[in-house]
Amino acid sequence: MLETHGTDAQAGARPLEGNSTAERLARVTPGPRWLWLYTPLILIVSLFLSGNLYPDFYxxxxxxxxxxxxxxxxxxMCVATVVAAGLLRHGQVWSRGWLRAWVGLALVCSFYVAGEEASWGQHIVGWSTPEYWENINDQNETNLHNVSPWFNQKPRHVLEAAIIIGGLILPFLARSGRLGVGRINYLVPPLAGVPTAAIVAFRRLDEARLELSEGASSLFYRSSEVQELFMYLFVLFYLLALRRRLDVVPPPR
Incomplete structure (x- = not known):
C-alpha cells in the first residue's frame, strides 16, 4: 500500500526561507551538516593520511x-537502495509517472551496484566461483562488472560525468532560476551535494595529472576505489535530499 502525504502544513514540514521555489529546492539538504559536509571531508582526509602515512595499516x-x-x-549503496524503495512508495512520487520512473531507475541501479560490490554475497560468504564463470570474469568473481566494460567503466564514466556536471554546475543554475521550476529543476541535485561532487572531480583531476606526468604517483592508494566511495555517497545524499524536497515543494505534474 502506498504511503500518502499531504501538503507542507499537513506533513509538519518547515518550509525553507527563500525568494523563489528554485532557491528553496536548491537549499534542501540531505540531512544535518555533519552528514553532507563534514563526513565527506573527514573521509577524504582520513583516506589520504592513512594511505600515505600508514600504508601497512591501509x-x-x-x-x-x-x-x-x-x-x-x-x-x-544498501542504504541508497532502501531510501529509493521508500521514495518509490511515496504518494507524490507514485502519482507522477516521470518521477516514478526516475526513482525506479535509481532503485534498480543502487541495488545492482550494492550487489556487484559484494559480488552478490561472495565477498561475505566466501563461495567459490564456478569454473565456467572464471573463464569470462577477469577477477574470478561472481559479478558482472569484471566481465565487460559495459557493466563497469562505461556506466561509471556516465555517473562520474553526471556528478561533476550535475553536482558542481547545475545546482547554481537551478538556484538562479535559469532552469525554470519544472521537472528538470526538481531533479537537479541541491547545493549540499557540491562538497562530495568536488571530491569526485578532484580525484578525476588527480588521474589526469598522472596521465600527463610521467613517473608521478597518485595521491590515493587505489584511487579509483576512493572515488567510487564518494560517487556512491553523492547518490545517497541526492536521494535523501529528494525525499526531503517532497516536504518542501510538491513535485510538478
Whole structure:
C-alpha cells in the first residue's frame, strides 16, 4: 500500500526561507551538516593520511576486498537502495509517472551496484566461483562488472560525468532560476551535494595529472576505489535530499 502525504502544513514540514521555489529546492539538504559536509571531508582526509602515512595499516584493513573501503561502499549503496524503495512508495512520487520512473531507475541501479560490490554475497560468504564463470570474469568473481566494460567503466564514466556536471554546475543554475521550476529543476541535485561532487572531480583531476606526468604517483592508494566511495555517497545524499524536497515543494505534474 502506498504511503500518502499531504501538503507542507499537513506533513509538519518547515518550509525553507527563500525568494523563489528554485532557491528553496536548491537549499534542501540531505540531512544535518555533519552528514553532507563534514563526513565527506573527514573521509577524504582520513583516506589520504592513512594511505600515505600508514600504508601497512591501509593495505591490511582498508584496501582488501572485505576491507573497510569496499564494505563502506556496499553499506552506502544498501542504504541508497532502501531510501529509493521508500521514495518509490511515496504518494507524490507514485502519482507522477516521470518521477516514478526516475526513482525506479535509481532503485534498480543502487541495488545492482550494492550487489556487484559484494559480488552478490561472495565477498561475505566466501563461495567459490564456478569454473565456467572464471573463464569470462577477469577477477574470478561472481559479478558482472569484471566481465565487460559495459557493466563497469562505461556506466561509471556516465555517473562520474553526471556528478561533476550535475553536482558542481547545475545546482547554481537551478538556484538562479535559469532552469525554470519544472521537472528538470526538481531533479537537479541541491547545493549540499557540491562538497562530495568536488571530491569526485578532484580525484578525476588527480588521474589526469598522472596521465600527463610521467613517473608521478597518485595521491590515493587505489584511487579509483576512493572515488567510487564518494560517487556512491553523492547518490545517497541526492536521494535523501529528494525525499526531503517532497516536504518542501510538491513535485510538478
Amino acid at each position: 593495505g591490511r584493513y582498508i584496501n582488501p576486498e572485505i576491507g573497510a573501503l569496499e564494505l563502506t561502499q556496499f553499506f552506502v
